[in-house]
Amino acid sequence: EDQVTQSPEALRLQEGESSSLNCSYTVSGLRGLFWYRQDPGKGPEFLFTLYSAGEEKEKERLKATLTKKESFLHITAPKPEDSATYLCAVGGLDDYKLSFGAGTTVTVRA
Amino acid sequence: GAVVSQHPSRVICKSGTSVKIECRSLDFQATTMFWYRQFPKQSLMLMATSNEGSKATYEQGVEKDKFLINHASLTLSTLTVTSAHPEDSSFYICSARGAGDEHGYTFGSGTRLTVV
Numbered sequence: 001e002d003q004v005t006q007s008p009e010a011l012r013l014q015e016g017e018s019s020s021l022n023c024s025y026t027v028s029g030l031r032g033l034f035w036y037r038q039d040p041g042k043g044p045e046f047l048f049t050l051y052s053a054g055e056e057k058e059k060e061r062l063k064a065t066l067t068k069k070e071s072f073l074h075i076t077a078p079k080p081e082d083s084a085t086y087l088c089a090v091g092g093l094d095d096y097k098l099s100f101g102a103g104t105t106v107t108v109r110a
Numbered sequence: 111g112a113v114v115s116q117h118p119s120r121v122i123c124k125s126g127t128s129v130k131i132e133c134r135s136l137d138f139q140a141t142t143m144f145w146y147r148q149f150p151k152q153s154l155m156l157m158a159t160s161n162e163g164s165k166a167t168y169e170q171g172v173e174k175d176k177f178l179i180n181h182a183s184l185t186l187s188t189l190t191v192t193s194a195h196p197e198d199s200s201f202y203i204c205s206a207r208g209a210g211d212e213h214g215y216t217f218g219s220g221t222r223l224t225v226v
Contacts, residue, residue: 032211041222043116043203044154046214087153095159096142096207098215102153 002027006088006101013078013108021073021104023088031091033071034098035064038085047073047086078108112138114206116218123194123225131189131221133204139184140206144215145177148201160187194225 005024013019025033032051036044048057050066057064061082063074073086085105089098113136123129133143142161146154158174160166160181168174176198178190187206191198203220 034211034214036214036217041201041220043114043205043217043220046216049211049214051211091211097144097156097159099156100153105151 002090002092002099004088004090004099004101006086006104008104009102010105011107013075013106015079015108015110016077018074018076018078020075021086021088021106023071023073023101024069025071025088025090026069027090027092027099029093031093033066034089034091035062035071035073036087036089038087038103040085044087075106078106080108080110082106083108112206112208112213112216114140114204114216114218116204116221118221119219120222121224123223125195125225126193128190128192129194129223131191131202131204131223133187133189133206133218135185135206135208135216138206138208138216140187140208141184142207143181143187144205144207145179145187145189146203146205148203148220154203157189191223194223196225199223199225 003026007022032049035047038044048064053068085103087103089100115134145157157172158166158168166179181187204218205215
């Protein structure tokens with residue numbers, strides 16, 4: 001069974017204070033690792049898909065990296081509008097289902 | 111980009127009644143759609159997977175007779191909560207997968223169901 005563990009559960013940052021979120025995973029065969037952003041009361045918004053160890057992707061202040069066991073989401077010089085819950089999910093090779101972690105809630109103070 | 115429209119966004123119903131939630135992919139064909147349930151401050155729990163024209167596959171512990179899923183076309187899936195009870199109150203979210211993974215799975219905006 002695929003498993004995804006995210007840490008920390010919550011992260012409070014000062015505006016401009018860079019930090020990283022961790023996503024540890026176990027899957028028999030990785031089809032893709034997905035990062036999403038979710039705002040309160042809304043559905044998740046897609047950020048990145050990573051496919052293999054060593055891969056990196058960037059979007060504005062966010063950068064996602066992947067190893068064989070974990071993924072990191074780096075937030076560089078965050079702004080208050082980066083406050084959200086960030087979800088990590090893995091998809092295996094057996095089917096198209098995604099297994100989600102519990103998320104990291106990021107709060108950025110001005 | 112890909113858009114999934116989910117309606118209604120909020121619904122309040124009386125205990126014992128049924129509620130239907132719609133999920134439409136607006137600008138792409140969704141080969142597979144997924145239905146999730148999310149409790150406050152918790153992650154998404156997959157309820158079922160549906161493919162167009164075939165019966166939905168339910169996750170273990172999800173009552174298929176209570177949560178009826180219909181995927182009649184490549185752009186529409188519906189979830190009907192039958193004989194709803196207060197414990198069914200939750201945030202329900204659909205997602206749709208198009209042709210590949212590069213753009214992720216597109217999620218609807220969610221439906222807040224309250225059963226009174």
